[in-house]
Amino acid sequence: MSEKVAYVIRELSGYLNENSGAPLGKKVLQKICYLIERSGMDMDLDYRIHFYGPYSPTLNSTLFRLESDGFINIDSSGTVHHITFTGKEISLKPSLKENKLINYIIGKFGAKSAMELEVLTTTDFVAETILKNPADNEIVDKVLEIKGRKFTEEQIKESIVILKAEKLLAS
Numbered sequence: 001m002s003e004k005v006a007y008v009i010r011e012l013s014g015y016l017n018e019n020s021g022a023p024l025g026k027k028v029l030q031k032i033c034y035l036i037e038r039s040g041m042d043m044d045l046d047y048r049i050h051f052y053g054p055y056s057p058t059l060n061s062t063l064f065r066l067e068s069d070g071f072i073n074i075d076s077s078g079t080v081h082h083i084t085f086t087g088k089e090i091s092l093k094p095s096l097k098e099n100k101l102i103n104y105i106i107g108k109f110g111a112k113s114a115m116e117l118e119v120l121t122t123t124d125f126v127a128e129t130i131l132k133n134p135a136d137n138e139i140v141d142k143v144l145e146i147k148g149r150k151f152t153e154e155q156i157k158e159s160i161v162i163l164k165a166e167k168l169l170a171s
Contacts (some may be wrong), residue, residue, distance in 0.1 A: 003092035004043055005062050006071045008033060010085045011102055015110045023082040025050055026063065028072075031117035038124060038168055041098050045094055049130070049146065052114075053122035073143050079148045080114075108166070121142075123159035127169055136160050 012032055013024045013141075034054045037043050038113040045056035063083065066072045071090070095100060109117065126146065127139045140156045163169040 002062050002065055002069070002071075004041075004094060004098075005033065005059065006066050006085070006088075006090050007092075007094055008036065008102055008106075009066070009083060010015050010090065012106050012110060013083070013085045015106045019111055023080075023084070025114060026060075026081040026083060027114040029063075029083060030055055030059060031114070031121045032105060032109060034121050034125075035117075035168075036102055036111055038128070039101055039105055039166075041094075041101050042158055047125065047129075049122070049125055053118040054125045099121060119155045120159045120162060122147065123152075123156055124163050124168055125132055127160075127163070 009024065009029065012029065016022050017022055031053065033043060033045060033056070034047055037045055037047070043059075045059050047054040049055070051065075063072065063074060067074050069088075070086055071088050072086060073084045075084070085120045109120070112120070123139060123143055126142045127134060131138055131142055136157070139160060140153055143151065143156045144153065160169065164171050
């Protein structure tokens with residue numbers, strides 16, 4: 001699992017460097033890995049709802065392991081924990097199918113802000129894990145209950161549309 005996460009970090013960091021120059025933060029990585037798992041790749045990350053949406057303590061501990069193994073550096077000096085890939089060779093490569101999925105999710109969602117990814121993944125988590133395929137209005141109500149005023153009803157509805165278009169939520 002650690003090397004799959006390292007691979008995602010390498011690919012996502014490269015995407016961000018090429019497209020925006022923005023550094024990779026832990027919150028964005030958490031959400032991209034969540035979307036990769038929800039799209040069908042088993043990373044065994046065990047997500048639960050947290051202050052910033054779906055969160056995997058397993059992914060967090062994996063990051064520290066990857067740092068100690070020399071795959072990544074984590075700069076926690078600011079408010080955002082920036083992650084950089086060191087360039088260390090990854091021996092376990094994902095399958096062709098996994099590689100396509102990783103790059104599809106990164107291409108589709110990698111340019112979104114941490115806040116945009118948070119509303120998207122929280123909406124998905126509520127629909128699929130907490131409520132189990134509810135009506136759209138039930139999803140909106142539950143996300144608003146959990147998040148308070150952090151997101152607008154319109155942001156949640158937009159997330160539902162995106163998730164349905166990506167076939168993560170049933171239409």
